[in-house]
Amino acid sequence: MILRCSDSDGAIRALLERHPSARDIEITGAGLEEAFLELTGEESEDAEDGASAGSPR
Numbered sequence: 001m002i003l004r005c006s007d008s009d010g011a012i013r014a015l016l017e018r019h020p021s022a023r024d025i026e027i028t029g030a031g032l033e034e035a036f037l038e039l040t041g042e043e044s045e046d047a048e049d050g051a052s053a054g055s056p057r
Contacts, residue, residue: 005011008027015022030038037043 003011008029012025012027015025
């Protein structure tokens, strides 16, 4: 599952509160491209093509 949010600390706390047995959780920050696309409201070429790189954004 991929979850995108602006408050990863709050999201992980809420997740673990509701699902304390959750495991293998990985949290990553957005890269420069993702940050730029979020700020400008533009879509990446992958999204426009309908392609998926298979990695969380």
